[in-house]
Amino acid sequence: MLGRVGRLLVRFVVSLWALVTLTFLMIQLVPGDPVRAALGMSATQEDVQRMRHQLHLDDPLLVQYWSYLKSISTGDFGESISRRIPVSQIIDAGLWNTVSLVLVAFAIAVVVAVPLGSLGAAASQGRSRRIVDPAFTGATTIGASIPEVVLGVGLVYLFAVSNPWLPIAGKSGPESYVIPAVSLSLAPALMLARVLRSEGRSVLSMEYIRTARAKRLSGVRIHGRHVLPNVMPTGLTVGALLLGGMLAGTVLIETVYSWPGLGIAFVEGIQAKDYPVVQGIALVYGSMVLLLNLGVDLVLAVLDPRTTRRT
Numbered sequence: 598m599l600g601r602v603g604r605l606l607v608r609f610v611v612s613l614w615a616l617v618t619l620t621f622l623m624i625q626l627v628p629g630d631p632v633r634a635a636l637g638m639s640a641t642q643e644d645v646q647r648m649r650h651q652l653h654l655d656d657p658l659l660v661q662y663w664s665y666l667k668s669i670s671t672g673d674f675g676e677s678i679s680r681r682i683p684v685s686q687i688i689d690a691g692l693w694n695t696v697s698l699v700l701v702a703f704a705i706a707v708v709v710a711v712p713l714g715s716l717g718a719a720a721s722q723g724r725s726r727r728i729v730d731p732a733f734t735g736a737t738t739i740g741a742s743i744p745e746v747v748l749g750v751g752l753v754y755l756f757a758v759s760n761p762w763l764p765i766a767g768k769s770g771p772e773s774y775v776i777p778a779v780s781l782s783l784a785p786a787l788m789l790a791r792v793l794r795s796e797g798r799s800v801l802s803m804e805y806i807r808t809a810r811a812k813r814l815s816g817v818r819i820h821g822r823h824v825l826p827n828v829m830p831t832g833l834t835v836g837a838l839l840l841g842g843m844l845a846g847t848v849l850i851e852t853v854y855s856w857p858g859l860g861i862a863f864v865e866g867i868q869a870k871d872y873p874v875v876q877g878i879a880l881v882y883g884s885m886v887l888l889l890n891l892g893v894d895l896v897l898a899v900l901d902p903r904t905t906r907r908t
Contacts, residue, residue, distance in 0.1 A: 617669065621662055623872070623879065635869065648678065652676075677866075678871045690862075691859040694768060701774050702785075703785070707836070714828075717729070717790065718793070718795075721798050737787040741788050749780040776854065777854045781846055785840075792831060841889060841890070847860040848861075852864050863875060
């Protein structure tokens, strides 16, 4: 177990170093002069040189890299070119809004996926399998393929235009989470339900499940004590991948619904060619995904000790 945890931590550190290096190179690989692009053609050469000096872009590359490592280790992501405020201030203002939206959306996905997947697995047993399997697969495939924007437009029309029950955009209270969170959660919920159904169907075909049924245990007890614990490792792994995708999906959702999070700040940074903002938010997004994967791997190592022998 200790060896497994050690390898996971080493892999996390290496991945984090690679992420930091890539975000550092982001501003170096931009064609032309990123400062001139951000300040515009009307900026004087003195303004460009002063901004390049503030960003340490006139230092040798290795010196810039070392300065970047020291800065981000203290939470200093530099200064926004367009807003002239610290990037960390922009991140602090939007981080919780993004995280809270993703957590609400993921909770909705889990609440939908677990019972749906369990019912799908139970209904796939016996003679009904020929009807349930294509119906379940077809319905979840169609639902998961609906673009988030299209789903969001439909929700806005139903619950904000035809019936003004929910706000269309912005964050004003708990009710403002409904439309963006549902838009973000539908596809992951249906994908997770398909995985749980497939794994649950495999577990239900095991010999010990037949023994449990022979003892006349209720279906709820069989699923609660035998099926769900056995599908949990796979569910956690797939759930972590989906959660990482949902983090990336907030960029589109926040832009569409004017949600005051990191996603909309990221898009505004790209539009303004504010590379320190883009650099800092990209690093935060990547770090959250890496921490998420590390947490899931550690949980799996505890729940399923067999994983310690696979890695």
